[in-house]
Amino acid sequence: MGNWKPLSPQEEAVIVHKATERPYSGELLYNKAKGTYVCKRCGAKLYRSEDKFDSHCGWPSFDDEIPGAVKRVPDPDGYRTEIVCASCGAHLGHVFSGEHLTQKNLRHCVNSISMAFIPDEKVAYFAGGCFWGVEYYLEKIPGVKSVVSGFMGGSKKDPGYYDVIKGNTGHLETVAVTYDPSKVDYETLAKTFFEIHDPTQEGRQGPDVGAQYQSAVFYNNAAEKATVQKLIDRLRRNGYDVKTRLIGASAFYKAEDYHQDYYERHRKQPYCHGFVDRFKEKN
Numbered sequence: 001m002g003n004w005k006p007l008s009p010q011e012e013a014v015i016v017h018k019a020t021e022r023p024y025s026g027e028l029l030y031n032k033a034k035g036t037y038v039c040k041r042c043g044a045k046l047y048r049s050e051d052k053f054d055s056h057c058g059w060p061s062f063d064d065e066i067p068g069a070v071k072r073v074p075d076p077d078g079y080r081t082e083i084v085c086a087s088c089g090a091h092l093g094h095v096f097s098g099e100h101l102t103q104k105n106l107r108h109c110v111n112s113i114s115m116a117f118i119p120d121e122k123v124a125y126f127a128g129g130c131f132w133g134v135e136y137y138l139e140k141i142p143g144v145k146s147v148v149s150g151f152m153g154g155s156k157k158d159p160g161y162y163d164v165i166k167g168n169t170g171h172l173e174t175v176a177v178t179y180d181p182s183k184v185d186y187e188t189l190a191k192t193f194f195e196i197h198d199p200t201q202e203g204r205q206g207p208d209v210g211a212q213y214q215s216a217v218f219y220n221n222a223a224e225k226a227t228v229q230k231l232i233d234r235l236r237r238n239g240y241d242v243k244t245r246l247i248g249a250s251a252f253y254k255a256e257d258y259h260q261d262y263y264e265r266h267r268k269q270p271y272c273h274g275f276v277d278r279f280k281e282k283n
Contacts, residue, residue, distance in 0.1 A: 007041065123179075151253045197215060
């Protein structure tokens with residue numbers, strides 16, 4: 001119905017047939033990140049992270065909901081009140097009052113499996129040659145909150161710049177892009193990344209030569225990987241022999257302070273990065 005998400009058997013048991021997940025088993029129970037909890041089935045916004053609290057009951061607890069998001073229904077057991085998504089009727093859990101656990105004196109006891117979590121901020125990782133230039137362009141995108149230059153993909157713990165340039169740690173010069181997903185999506189960031197560096201170069205970027213300058217995207221999950229692969233496929237159809245590697249994200253190590261916001265601080269322009277519309281369909 002509508003744009004409802006297909007449910008797994010476990011999700012259907014709770015969301016449709018009103019089962020209860022085992023206490024202390026839900027993946028959102030201990031989540032303390034800032035963001036919004038949404039209905040797993042229809043995506044409607046249900047709760048904000050600032051209303052979540054630890055009730056020690058074994059399920060995520062909230063003392064308030066987003067106005068109009070949750071509907072209360074008398075439970076068939078005759079003494080509890082069920083809560084469901086006001087948009088699609090998905091079973092969430094039950095609501096209790098009078099426990100004096102918070103000042104609002106209310107507890108929405110919600111199954112983790114009934115919800116998905118959308119963080120206020122996400123982080124994407126891109127390696128496209130010297131991190132100075134990649135940082136310079138990506139931090140200008142509306143919705144990007146910060147870009148940090150650093151290193152990813154190698155074997156040495158907490159490497160410094162002079163460790164990496166020796167070429168034996170396996171790290172790539174990488175930027176960590178913190179962004180607000182309500183203002184800019186991952187595909188926009190990845191597309192811009194391919195437009196500000198030359199993804200057809202192997203082990204170098206312009207005049208910078210070395211393994212640490214390899215073009216790569218460090219993906220956090222399967223969705224990011226699929227998005228980048230889709231963009232690479234488009235570039236190849238446009239005739240670009242893309243050398244960009246797709247690598248699972250690993251530990252990110254921030255580079256020394258003198259590498260951060262290098263071009264802004266020195267009032268210079270990138271020497272090996274620039275915008276090229278590589279996604280324009282060729283005739």
